[in-house]
Amino acid sequence: MKPTQTDDGPTDPGTDGATGVDGGRLVGSDRVLAVLKELARHPGGVGLEELTRVMGSPKPTVHRALGALRRAGLADQDARGRYVLGDEFLRMAFAHHEARPDHVRVRPVLDALAGRFGETAHYAVLDGHEVVYRAKFDPPTGAVRLTSTIGGRNPAHTTAVGKLLLARELTSLEEVEAWAGAPGGLNRRTPRSLCAAADLHRELAATRERGYGVDDQENETGVNCLALPVYLTSPTAPSGAVSISALAYRTPLASLVDALDEIRALLNEPNG
Structure with a gap:
């Protein structure tokens, strides 16, 4: 069976490359969601270096996850270059809560x-x-x-x-x-x-x-x-x-x- 491809490279066929956990390591969408949840813990913003350390993942993979969140409007960078939750995420959260x-x-x-x-x-x-x-x-x-x-x-x-x-x-x-x-x-x-x-x-x-x-x-x-x-x-x-x-x-x-x-x-x- 051909290995499944994720943005970290090939994974084992038994691992769900979209949402799985590979040997305790978050991959695919699970990692993106974990980065999103971590951003929510830093209302004042967080730098890539600190986020990488907290997540325990390589900098390129965290950066790719941030890129996916930014393209969706769920994350953004402030004037200091620190990452924060995006306005689209806040809009969805407040609209859902109010309704x-x-x-x-x-x-x-x-x-x-x-x-x-x-x-x-x-x-x-x-x-x-x-x-x-x-x-x-x-x-x-x-x-x-x-x-x-x-x-x-x-x-x-x-x-x-x-x-x-x-x-x-x-x-x-x-x-x-x-x-x-x-x-x-x-x-x-x-x-x-x-x-x-x-x-x-x-x-x-x-x-x-x-x-x-x-x-x-x-x-x-x-x-x-x-x-x-x-x-x-x-x-x-x-x-x-x-x-x-x-x-x-x-x-x-x-x-x-x-x-x-x-x-x-x-x-x-x-x-x-």
Whole structure:
């Protein structure tokens, strides 16, 4: 059988030259996508030398991948010659995000919550061992920098939204133990993170009983959070969860719990 040709030269016939991995080395479109993802980690731009070092690939192959991305408008070079995400990529990403039904429907709620409490409001969904933030609203004033970003991820077991959504899926200690036994175990984000399966199981049981999730400085020191389910696609299964992430010294967790009725009322308002 004739070897398949890639831009790195011939590959083994068993390797998919378009999207495969050859001996742990990215080839073809997989490499192009890996370069694209790496560019997203450098909003200030990144030079070819640094990108080559981070990618662990030869400079010519990284340069070819950048060339393909530039021709598609997904990458560009700034005035300093550093590579950045292209305007076409940003246009597609923002257009897609703005058109998502869940984002559009939950936006008024997040805006109202951020304005009412003067803290950041999120909408997030569960994806395996992590939560993914679909929408985020900062308050008009007093916003602080959090680890959450739209499209970003945080561990499910350390976040209020994650524990709330996990509580529906993991109802026994055995299920929690199997989930927590994933490769690498559970990450400890702060000294308060619940990383033992038994501790997490008790917290999930308490979450089911009270109907809301809490994060008592378990994901970020100095930040607490309260989350409630949102039913955008089904009247019985939550599509995700809305949360208020607050500075502990400014808005204690107890204050958010005391405001539960008001938060629920905002969630149930028309367009909410």
